[in-house]
Amino acid sequence: MIAHRRLSRPIPLFKAAFGSPGHAAVSLALAGLVAVAVPPLLNWLLFDATWVGTADDCHGRSGACWAFVGAKLQFVLLGLYPQGDAWRAYAVDGLLLALAAASTVPRLWSRGLLAAWIGGLLASIWLLGGGLGLPQITSDKWGGLPVTLLLSFGSFLLSFPLAIALALARRSRMGGLRIYAVAFIEVVRGVPFIAVLYAATLLFPLMLPSGAAIDKFARAAAALSIFVAAYFAEIIRAGLQGVPHGQYEAASALGLTYWQALRLIVLPQALRAVIPSIVNLAIGIFQDTTLVAIIGMFDLLNAARTAASADQAWLGFYAESYVFAALVYFVFCFSASRYSLWLERHLRPA
């Protein structure tokens, strides 16, 4: 597909838009639509917007109230997290984003990076939750961006070994193992994420002995990991299938055991081939985390919504709040998607 795009020369804009009567009609219709929709939108977003001031200043104008986002920024970004300890949440943001940034450099992909991720996630949980010298903050108080990041990255990392195991099991010649893997993958892929989330938060506690309780955040993270693992496993399976059979044979001819061959020969090639799909999946996870609002957790989106309905001085600025949250999600997802395109080109064998 990429090769095809490289070969074909781009068509000049004017010719593309007005090359034929059909093209011209469509172009004019779209231009009309833009002319109708965009000016009011820009007025609302920019020209009539209130950038600083109070809620009353905003009510006096017809545009968006960005002063609201300014005033409630900390709540949107941190949710219920105690203000005095805000630095801990920001540190988690910084730590996880730095790790994510480091992971974009293929040269740094190593066992060390994996260890850094595991250490980084544990440190994040410690920073957010406290203990070992920091005051304890229970997970029902966690919120905003740290929750979104921790859920996305944490469940991605947790699901990775599970997904490899599932993918291998599904390709295994041991019938029992294969059936279990197929059943797991198909059941999880056959139900919506909300159902898995409900099962984890509502059904699971009923199975525990009374009195025993597992943290809601942990249950949500586990649900997300299980859900992601099923999709992840299918991506990895596709990668495994792409590895030529000769590679397996060559590995065993060299006297490598099954596990050695897998670790040194097969998996590196298989994973490399599916990296773009994995990045797509990661974007999907990032957006799926917003569903935890259903079980009463304050991820970034829910914190943004709550910011507009909690403070009596700033009631009802939902549109501004959602636009801001959308912007944050867009920045993350768009960067990830551009990165995935770059990576695709970068990793293509020369």
Place this chain on the structure above:
Amino acid sequence: MSISTKFVSTLATAGLALTIGAFSAVSASAGPTLDAIQQRGFIKVGVGGSSPGFSFPDASGKWQGFFVDFGRALAVTVFNNPDKVEFTSSSPQQRLPALQAGEFDILLSGVTQTITRAFKLGFHFGPVIFYDGQGILVNKSLGVAKAVELDGATIGAQSGTTGELNIADFFRKTGKAYKPVVIEDSNEFQKAIESGRVDALTQDASDLAIIRTQLAKPDDYVVLPERLSKEPLVPAVRGGDDRWLEIVDWTVYATIQAEEFGITQKNVDEFLTSEDPAIKRFLGVDTSLGEAIGLDPKFAYNIIKAVGNYGEIFDRSIGPSTKVGFQRGYNDLWTRGGLIYSPPFR
């Protein structure tokens, strides 16, 4: 006595014994919720994600609001400490299953009491703490204080909602005329009343209260006290713990009874010297009542001291002086024409 009658009577005795056994088993383990609370050392309360005035995290992340104060009052009754309570946010979609699953001990989140919920879902409900329902928002310039005074008014309702039908029923009943304007999008509500296209809007009162705060000049508008539909909001608990339910009931009643007596957070100490036997019983100066029911005799005193009476809780979070700006209306004491009523403390 023939064999068959002997057989039958044996069977009946065995049945009776079984039944009694079953009952005593229930009473012996009565109070699983309360037991768990006492063991844990705090009460778990489910609240709505955030509804302005009713339950919302304040700037420092601490839960505040009308429902939240009742949660704190419960913590006072059980532990004599308004902070021995943990609030968990829950969405309308999952709050009832979560209560069933034991995520929290009580749900204080705008649950409407209905017969289906009582019979089919096995929940028990405490006293109504807020009478919500469809209300009418009017421009003060109309000079209307009651909905029945609306005659010939143009009223906006959202299309396809029960609100549209209820308002039609209401005017059919009162025999007055009105002009309905159907509004498609709830965001258009604000514009419709500000531009004067409609004289009044109708929606659930709690929604109208929020729409009102959104208007350029909220003080020019008022939500009329009448309700055209019934949405009694109640605390909900799991069935199977009668003692816990009684504690919920009487904690709410204590706040109501205090308002009826005129006892407030500020003046409660002055009432300790009151000679009125009813007040002495209520505040636990006379300890016989508390001893009889197995609660701290001063539990009502402690509640009022910690969170105030019903009226104070109402005014603090959702009353006329707040942005939400509810009139007491049906939520006024029965002695002032409302529906808020406490059974006697004796």
